[in-house]
Amino acid sequence: MKILVCISHVPDTTSKINFTDGDTKFDTNGVQFVINPNDEFGLTRAMWFKEKQGASVAVANVGGPETEPTLRKALAIGADEAIRINTEAKDGFAVAKELANVIKDRGFDLVIAGRESIDYNGGMVPGMIAALTNANFVNKCIGLEIDASTSSATAIREIDGGKETVSTSLPLVIGGQKGLVEESDLRIPNMRGIMMARQKPLTVVEPVGANAETTSVKFEKPAPKGAVTLVSPDNIGELVNLLHNEAKVI
Amino acid sequence: MSVLVYIESDQGKFKKSALEVASYGKAVADKLGTSVTAVTFNVTDASELGKYGVDKVLNVSNSNGFDAKVYADAIKQAATTEGSKVVVLSSTSDSTYLAPLLAVGLDAGYASNVVALPTSTAPFVVKRTAFTNKAFAFTEISTDIKIVAVSNNSFGLVEASGNATMESFSPNLPSSNVKVESVDKATDKVSIADAEIVVSGGRGLKGPENWGMIEELAEVLGAATACSKPVSDLGWRPHSEHVGQTGKPVASNLYIAIGISGAIQHLAGINASKVKVVINTDPEAPFFKAADYGVVGDAFEVVPALIEKLKEFKAQNA
C-alpha cells in the first residue's frame, strides 16, 4: 500500500499572529513553523500502517524551500520520502490541484490530509484532492482501518453530536484529526531518526502552475477586548442578572 | 441567477444553522438584486423557509441518507439549473464535508468560516476567520461561481416575509461509494456545533467524578458540554468534547469556562463565541483577559450556586 501524507507547514500554536505590508501579509518574523497538528495525527497513523502492514509512506508539501525543515521532521518521524512542490501555497484550490497532479503521476492508494490547516483554516484541500483524483473521501476522520488485500477501508467520521462508521474502498482520501491516533501516540523525532532523515530522498517537483481562485487581500486582528466585569462569588445572582439583562444571552 | 442555499434538515426539521444560511442567502440576494432558491433533501413542508427569505425550494427525494458526493452532485445540478453564481451553505460537519467536492464540481472558489456579508460583490470579497480565530482575512473569490460557508451564529436569523414554493427536483445522482454502517449519536444532548450555550470544564475540576455539576449546569441552560484538551487527553471526558485550536471550534452565544486557565490554544478555538464567562480561583489566569464576565472563586462553590440561581431565574421567567 502506498500512502501519501499531505503536510501543511504552519505557525506553531503558541504564535502571536501579526501582519505586515499594510495588513496584507502574514508576518513570519520570529514565528516557529511546525507540522500542522491534524497532519501530525495523520502521519502517526501512517507510521502504524507502515510498521504493521508494510505500507510505504511519502509526505508532500506545496511550498517554497523554507518548508523543507518541516518535511525533514516528517522524515525523521519515519516517512520514507518527501516531495516538495516548488511554489507558494496560494489558496486551497491551487494546492489541491498541485497535489492531485503528483498523486496522479505517482499513484497512491491512500492520501491522508488534515481536516483543516490551523493557519488558513480552509478545510478544503482533502475534499478537493478526492474530487480531482476521483478517489473516495471521508472527512473529519477519527479512525481508520485498511485491508489492502481487498482494497477496502473502514473509517469513523465525526458528525455533529456523535460519530458514524463507514465502509469504503481504496483509493481513498481522508481529512484527518485527533482520534486517528491519540495524543500520547505522537512521536518526537529521536537522534537516529534525525540522522536517517538526512539520507532520505526529498524530491523537488516543479508545479503545474494552478491558478488561485481565492486571494486574501487583507487581514485584520480582532478588536481588543474590554476589561472583564468581575462578579463576587458571594453574589452569583448578579451574574445571572448580567447575562440576562446586559449580555442578553439567557 | 438566484442565490442557491443548501438547507439541512434533521428528521424533517430545519437545522437552525440552515435557517441562518437562508437569512444570509437572502441578504446576498438583495445585494445582487435576485431571488433565493433552496436545495433540500426529503422535506415535505418547506413553508418555514419562506419566513427566512427563500423564494423557491428544490426538494430532492433520496432514501439513502446523507452522502457527501451524492449531495454535492445534486447541489451542483441545482446550481446549474438555476444559473446560480453564489452558493451558500453552513459550517456543519455535513456541509463542510461536501463543500470542497461541490467547489471542484462547479470549478468555484470556496471560502469557509465566513462571518459577515460580502464587503463587496464585485469584486466578491468576504470576511472569514483565519489563524484559528486569531485573525480575520478578507478573501476575494475570483471565479464566476462562488461558494460561501457561513460560520455558525455569525449572522443570525433574519426574518423576511415570503412564500417559498416547493418543486420536486430529480437530478441524476451518482452512486455512493461510502456506506454508513452505524451511527452513534446522543439524541438527548445538544451538540457543540449546534449549541447556543456551551459549558466547558478544565483541569481545575480535578477529576471526571466532578463533572456532575457541569452536566447539571448545562442541562439548566440547555447547553452543550465541552472541555479543555488535557481533560480529554487524560480520558476524563470524550475527545468529542475537546475544544480549542486543535479540537472543535466553538462559536456559541455564551461560553462558560470553569477551571480553565485560558491558554492561547484554548482561547483561539473558542474566541468566536460572543460572550465569555470564566470561573477560576486564580485571578491571574489568562482567561480573565479574554472574558466578558468573571468570577474569582472556587468552582465547587460557584457552580452549585450558579445552578441554584439559574433555576430560580427559570422559575420566575417560565
Ligand SMILES: Cc1cc2nc3c(=O)[nH]c(=O)nc-3n(C[C@H](O)[C@H](O)[C@H](O)COP(=O)(O)OP(=O)(O)OC[C@H]3O[C@@H](n4cnc5c(N)ncnc54)[C@H](O)[C@@H]3O)c2cc1C
Ligand atoms: C500543540 C498544542 C495544541 C493545543 N491545543 C489545545 C486545544 O485545542 N484546546 C485546549 O484546551 N488546549 C490546547 N492545548 C493545551 C493548552 O496549552 C493548555 O495546556 C490547556 O488548555 C490547559 O488546560 P486547562 O486550562 O484545563 O488546565 P490548566 O492550565 O491546568 O488550568 C487549570 C485552571 O483551573 C484553575 N482551578 C484550579 N482549581 C480550581 C477550582 N477549584 N475552581 C476553579 N478553578 C480552578 C486553575 O487556577 C487553572 O487556571 C494545546 C497545546 C499544544 C502544545
Ligand SMILES: Nc1ncnc2c1ncn2[C@@H]1O[C@H](COP(=O)(O)O)[C@@H](O)[C@H]1O
Ligand atoms: N501547502 C500545502 N502543502 C501540502 N498539504 C497541504 C498544504 N495546505 C494544506 N494541505 C493539506 O490540507 C489539509 C487541510 O488544509 P486546508 O484546506 O488549508 O485547511 C492540511 O491539513 C494538509 O494536510
